Amino acid sequence: MTDAESLPTILETPMEKRVQFSIFLVNKPGVLPQVFREIAKAKINVTSIAMMDSMEHGVLRLIVDDPAAARPILQQLNVPVAETDVLGVTLANRPGAAADLCERLLAAHINIGYMYCTTGARGGKTVVVLKVPDIKKAMKVIEASRTTRRDMKIKLRRPAATNRR
Numbered sequence: 721m722t723d724a725e726s727l728p729t730i731l732e733t734p735m736e737k738r739v740q741f742s743i744f745l746v747n748k749p750g751v752l753p754q755v756f757r758e759i760a761k762a763k764i765n766v767t768s769i770a771m772m773d774s775m776e777h778g779v780l781r782l783i784v785d786d787p788a789a790a791r792p793i794l795q796q797l798n799v800p801v802a803e804t805d806v807l808g809v810t811l812a813n814r815p816g817a818a819a820d821l822c823e824r825l826l827a828a829h830i831n832i833g834y835m836y837c838t839t840g841a842r843g844g845k846t847v848v849v850l851k852v853p854d855i856k857k858a859m860k861v862i863e864a865s866r867t868t869r870r871d872m873k874i875k876l877r878r879p880a881a882t883n884r885r
Contacts, residue, residue, distance in 0.1 A: 735809040735862060737855050739787040740768075743780040744800040747773055755780065755797060762793050768808070768849050770836035781836065783808070783849060807855045809862060811837075813846040821848060821862070828861040830854065 745751045752771075759766065759782075768783035783806070784790045794801045811817040818837070825832060833851035852858045 735859055737805050738783050738808045740804045740806045741782045742802040745778045745780055747778050758793050762789055764790050768838050807850045807852055807858055809848045810845050811848055813844050824865045830858050
């Protein structure tokens with residue numbers, strides 16, 4: 721059995737490039753709720769979130785449903801904000817799905833700078849957010865492994881059908 725045959729299909733829906741905001745916040749009570757309150761007032765939905773902290777500051781990484789509307793809101797907060805393109809991949813929410821994804825990118829020599837995920841995507845899925853150096857290349861690798869797996873399933877089914885009598 722080849723490596724591709726042994727790996728289950730990981731990709732559930734098309735992946736997409738997404739805009740992520742990294743917001744650098746002073747580590748004090750009330751700062752985080754202020755960010756979320758302003759985003760909520762503008763009726764912008766947060767779809768993915770990760771928070772990291774140190775003694776002095778925190779980095780809030782957000783993906784929202786309307787980045788264009790979020791930009792002026794975040795600028796008005798008067799906090800440092802960086803905007804980054806990331807890759808969002810919807811996976812089955814099952815043990816090993818993230819490992820399979822990481823192994824496929826590793827096989828193509830694509831480094832993952834960081835990743836985080838949601839646990840509440842539609843249909844029991846999870847959206848994994850990846851920071852990779854080349855989003856287009858990563859998308860091609862993931863799509864190719866999905867196509868290869870689909871083709872292998874078809875090939876594996878045909879002999880079984882022709883052997884029936």
